[in-house]
Amino acid sequence: MLKSFSDLVIIEMAHIYNGPYCGLLFAHLGAEVIKVEPLTGERLRSRARGDKDPHEFVMLNSNKKSVALDLKSQEGKDVLLRLIEKADVLIENYAPGTLERLGLGPETLLEHNPRLVVASGKGYGTTGPYAAMPAMDLTVQAMSGAISxxxxSDSAPVxxxxxxxxxxxxxxxFGGAMAALYDREKTGxxxxxEVSMHDTIYPMLTSALSMLYNYPDTELPERTGNRHSGLGIAPYNVYRASDGWLAIICASDRHWTRMAEALGIHEAADNPLFxxxxxxxxxxxxxxxxxxxxxxxxxxDEISGKLSIAGVPFAPVKTLREVDTDPHLIERGMIQYVExxxxxxxxxxxxxxxMSRAGESRPFTPAPKVAADQAEVLGRLLSIPLDEAESLLGGRRNDYGTQSLLKKNI
Known part of the structure; x- marks a missing residue:
């Protein structure tokens, strides 16, 4: 982790994947990330089965702390605003207008802390004709053109x-918040x-859009399967093996001749059509x-051996079970394990x-239970006593065993 990040306090008021992943990157770098959740917890927790937390929540919330506040109550708002005064970044991905209706819009937050960076993740942004549309990953994939x-070409969009x-x-x-923190160092x-999920997908369509612009008078399929989106490179596909599939791409003449030689397709290498x-x-x-x-x-494995020696870009199509035990991801620390x-x-x-000067990695802690850090965070940052911190949870505290957690964390 970066030692300089240990002084940063990040308030994460975010749900599902978008905002929580931004918060996770800050947590990885050593910042103190405090999830401020509704009393029932953020929406991703609702996918729990039995007593276990849903694994998608566990994956994205390591090294964070949890405080639960009722932001519809004046008491909850007051505590949040006091936390904001101690914070460097607020991450939120509520629907447009939600925080404003609670009296917690960006202008109010910046009045309480002019040095605050408000990192607002939205589906379509807060301006433009789509701004008020409900946005989830599926709908943004559709609206952005990604699904099309x-x-x-002969089947439905996927x-x-x-x-x-x-x-x-x-x-x-995360990148925008970091840019704003750098700007704060210069300006105070x-x-x-604001980042719109929809905005970020347009640049990713570069290859697909290039087909539209390179061949404006030609009717070409929008969906190209596993081929190049612009239909401009071949070989470029996923090819069947006797025991699975491999992706192969020849981005240069050198790749092409080496692949043809490695696979013994000599007639192809000499064919004027290619x-x-x-x-x-x-x-x-x-x-x-x-x-x-x-x-x-x-x-x-046989194909991989031949193409590896030839220096041709390829990769086996790994199953999810293979990814789960991928030795490369494990060695590089992308797959971590927590108890x-x-x-x-x-x-x-x-x-x-x-980062070369990041020092030792931060020990991984499991995703917190709702309000698990209520007493510690509110006591340390705001000097709120235990009974007051507990009262903010109302009658729900026993639902998640928070009462004992509060006493343990003093």
Whole structure:
């Protein structure tokens, strides 16, 4: 973790993936991240099965603390505003207008702390014709055009498997908050940073849009399956092996000739239809059929061995079970393990940000139970006594065993 980040206090008022992933990046770097949750906990907790926390919540909330406040009550608002006065960044991804209706809009927050960075993650932003539309990863994938480009040309559009618009929004929000913190070092002033998930997807459509602009008078499919989105590169596909699938791409003539030699497709290397990158792209159906005829007779390991020696870009298509035990992710620390009080030893998300002066990694702690840090945080930062911290939870405190947690954390 970065020693300089240990002085940062981050208030995370966020749900599901977008805002919590932004908060997790701050936590990985050593900041104190305090989740301010509703009394019933953030929405992702509702996916719990029995006594266990839902694993998606456990994955994204390591090294955070939890405080629960009723922001519809004046008492809850007052405590939040006192916390804001101690904070450097507030992360929120409520629907547009929600905090304003609670009397906690950005202007109010900055009045209480002019040095605060308000990092606001939104589906479509707070301006524009889509601003008021409900936004989730699926709907933003649809509105952004991502779904229209995913799948095969002869089938229905398909959403992308990973919740990439949620996480893209969270990553951009972290970058925006960091830029605002840097600006604060120069100006002494905080500001509002807004990131629309929808905005962040348009640049990702560069290859797909290039097809539209490169061939304006040609009717081409929006969905290109596993081929290049702009249909400009071949070979570029996922090819069948005898025991699975592999992705192979030849981004240069050198890759192409080496792949043809490694797989023994000598007639393809000499075929004038495949003589250059433009011709290979124009004749990709025939090219893909020729490659598949060879790869389908070989195992993934056999193909991997041949292409690895040849220096051709490739990768086996890993299953989720293979990803769960991926030795590369484990060695690099992206898969970490924590001992969770209910869930046992479970994998959580490591830190993708590698910094040469970060020092030792921060020990991983499991995602907190709701209000687990109520007494410690409110007592240390705001000098609120135990009974007052407990009273903020109302009659719900026994629902999550918070009463004993409060006493233990004094």
């Amino acid at each position: 480009t995913t799948g095969f 959403k992308t498997g990973p919740a990439f618009t949620d996480f893209s929004g969270g990553i951009h929000l 002033k905080g500001q509002v940073v 003589a250059d990158s433009v011709l290979r792209a124009q004749n990709m159906d025939a090219l893909d059929a020729m490659i598949t005829a060879v790869t389908s007779q070989l195992t993934r 969770h009080p209910e869930n046992g030893r479970v994998p959580v998300v490591g830190n993708p940000l590698r």
